[in-house]
Amino acid sequence: MNKAPSFVPQERGPSDHDVRTQIVEAATEHFSHFGYEKTTVSDLAKAIGFSKAYIYKFFGSKQAIGEVICSGCLTTMMTAVGEAISDAPTASERLRRMFRALVKAGSDLFFHDRKLYDIAAAAASGPWPSVQAYEEHIKQLITEIIVEGRDSGEFERKTPLDETANAIYLVMRPYVNPLLLQHSLDLAAEAATRLSGLVLRSLAP
Amino acid sequence: MNKAPSFVPQERGPSDHDVRTQIVEAATEHFSHFGYEKTTVSDLAKAIGFSKAYIYKFFGSKQAIGEVICSGCLTTMMTAVGEAISDAPTASERLRRMFRALVKAGSDLFFHDRKLYDIAAAAASGPWPSVQAYEEHIKQLITEIIVEGRDSGEFERKTPLDETANAIYLVMRPYVNPLLLQHSLDLAAEAATRLSGLVLRSLAP
Numbered sequence A, B: 001m002n003k004a005p006s007f008v009p010q011e012r013g014p015s016d017h018d019v020r021t022q023i024v025e026a027a028t029e030h031f032s033h034f035g036y037e038k039t040t041v042s043d044l045a046k047a048i049g050f051s052k053a054y055i056y057k058f059f060g061s062k063q064a065i066g067e068v069i070c071s072g073c074l075t076t077m078m079t080a081v082g083e084a085i086s087d088a089p090t091a092s093e094r095l096r097r098m099f100r101a102l103v104k105a106g107s108d109l110f111f112h113d114r115k116l117y118d119i120a121a122a123a124a125s126g127p128w129p130s131v132q133a134y135e136e137h138i139k140q141l142i143t144e145i146i147v148e149g150r151d152s153g154e155f156e157r158k159t160p161l162d163e164t165a166n167a168i169y170l171v172m173r174p175y176v177n178p179l180l181l182q183h184s185l186d187l188a189a190e191a192a193t194r195l196s197g198l199v200l201r202s203l204a205p
Helices: A017-034 A041-048 A050-058 A062-086 A091-111 A112-123 A127-151 A161-176 A185-203 B017-034 B041-048 B052-058 B062-086 B091-111 B112-123 B129-151 B161-175 B185-203
Strands: none
Touching: A017 A041, A017 A050, A017 A062, A017 B129, A041 A050, A041 A062, A062 A091, A062 A112, A062 A127, A091 A127, A091 A161, A091 A185, A112 A127, A161 A185, A161 B052, A161 B161, A161 B185, A185 B161, A185 B185, B017 B041, B017 B052, B017 B062, B017 B112, B041 B052, B041 B062, B052 B129, B062 B091, B062 B112, B062 B185, B091 B129, B091 B161, B091 B185, B129 B161, B161 B185
């Protein structure tokens, strides 16, 4: 359950790894300076010295390039969460660590590098497939932790599993979704503790 | 406990009710068209036909005018919440109705009239005193409901009262704060139900 998935979208056109990497790196640089929303594929082409048509051989749209950058961030975040929870001794502790790690990873990645924030915002607004996959992965992790805690007798078993998992996901969502997290940064660390406590009380058998 | 408080800030200068009302009405109209952020007190003065100095006799700043508009909205919202919970038969039901009414009042007031949204956003970003008073009032309502439920034996009494109240406030916050609610409108109604369920499970004795 702790293996972080890759959210990299399907490739298009010639699978020339180096060219793709070159485009993504240049785009990351360009987006950081001028913002994702304001940058066009033409701007990127000019900056890299490629033709627009050549870029379109590798990526179907600007969003497809943004998706690769976004996917990289999300994979890093899920790896951090996976590592944080891997050796938790109980399901309760796993849930606590998961919440804390999500808040930390989100704050670190998106807000220590404010310049990439508008890619995150665009991705969450869409929502882009990478973000949907990320949210599904978090829901899946929550479900696995609940099942583990039910099996070990730590958690109650009366409430339907999906109802419990969805409700817990809703509690975590404001600290996972960057559009929401930006308005909660100053209280996020305390919220992770307080809300974990509330969620664990709700799971008591 | 169900009396909605008034969040109207202190008046300044001559307490000529009609002139104040006239300024607030003109400002509401002006903000609706041009946005709160983009409007200056000079713009307002020109639009109403008053001198800037005359407006400053009644309001110390643009924010002071915005506060009156914002306070009016918040008072309406708290009245709606107060009415929704007044005849609830149990503390559990009162909590459920409070959550539902907060979501409904927030959605109705701020999002059916999108034009006034940027006052709400400015007020929540500040946060303005009216918003802080509103949040305190909600925390107070939550505390009263918990005490009621503890007294009647519906809720557990082990967790410190303020810890329980703060955690429940954090669960509700994304649906109360307009900066957050704007990103949760499509799932707000279902969230109110699901999260009330989770919170009530966490309160079980």
